[in-house]
Amino acid sequence: MTELVERFVALPDIFAASPIFAIGLTLSAFFAGNWLFARMGRPVWMPPVVLSAVMLAAVIAVLSVDYVRYQEGALWITVLLGPATVALGIPLYQQIHHIRAMWIPIVVTLPLAATMAAVYAVVIAWAMGATPEVLASLAPKSVTAPIAIGITEQLGGSVPLMMGGLLITGVVATLFVDLLAKWLPVEDERILGFALGLNGHAIGTARAFEISHTAGAFASLGMGLTGVFTALILPLVFRL
Amino acid sequence: MSMLRGFLILVLFFLFGEALRLVFLIPVSGGVLGMILMTLTLMLRGRVSDALASSSQALISILVLLIMPGVVGVFFMASQFSGQWLAVSAALLLGTFLSVLTTLLLMKSMVRLSARSQAND
Incomplete structure (x- = not known):
């Protein structure tokens, strides 16, 4: 039983090494932010990007994922900014x-x-x-x-x-x-x-x-x- | 399939922009150079293919998602501002307020002015 718990606790560390975790995290925060924004009645003073970013930052902090490592994984998303600008x-x-x-x-x-x-x-x-x-x-x-x-x-x-x-x-x-x-x-x-x-x-x-x-x-x-x-x-x- | 074909065109223009930037040491990003080249190319051709239109629409609609990993960085760099927090926040908040005000007033009066001169022509 304790072994199960140990392996469970180690999960964030293992996941953090893979870009797919950063992608999943970012996508979740993106949809959660949009959902919350709609629920709040689309307030002008609180754009969805801020809501999503606050949630994402909170999850990263709570799971104590290394921010630099998250950034490396999220590169799979941010790299699309180039073609998006085009x-x-x-x-x-x-x-x-x-x-x-x-x-x-x-x-x-x-x-x-x-x-x-x-x-x-x-x-x-x-x-x-x-x-x-x-x-x-x-x-x-x-x-x-x-x-x-x-x-x-x-x-x-x-x-x-x-x-x-x-x-x-x-x-x-x-x-x-x-x-x-x-x-x-x-x-x-x-x-x-x-x-x-x-x-x-x-x-x-x-x-x-x-x-x-x-x-x-x-x-x-x-x-x-x-x-x-x-x-x-x-x-x-x-x-x- | 057609969406991917459109995406490939965007990627190629981006790479072309990056190549120009790196070879000619232009202080402008490859993305913006690619954007300028894309607009000029389309103006010459006179039309946009469906593939290109649909994949550009798709990318633009997730622009917020693409900038999110960068936005989160603000929460993890608080220590960098230490000691100069007040100056930095004042510059960002007041400065941005003033520049938005300047842009809107300037643009508004210019639009009115040019509309009037066109009416006089």
């Missing part, structure tokens, strides 16, 4: 007539807004006494993860810190867009989508696709352009 080119193409009709606002807004997204964060953190390493990690906070990693390394920041800032930014950008859309008010799905992608990268883009296909296409555009623009400009600005 996939954003398809709604972009399908909505190209909308984008053509709005090219002037886009061309004017993008450089200003993408620069300010970095400047606000860096100036606030600098005024509150953050170190240069932290500033370099915060600067690309609105840029999609694969590009942001490259920027942070170039600026001499810390990649884990940047990733944390990136994720928090994505979630709060989603909340603020929903909030400010009501306050200002902004009803144009194209504007909301563009703001979601520009400020909230992949997390904002995922939210935009929940609004509509058009919002999603504008978010993909905002995310892509912000990524390219910031990657080219930020290293130049930071040298000054």
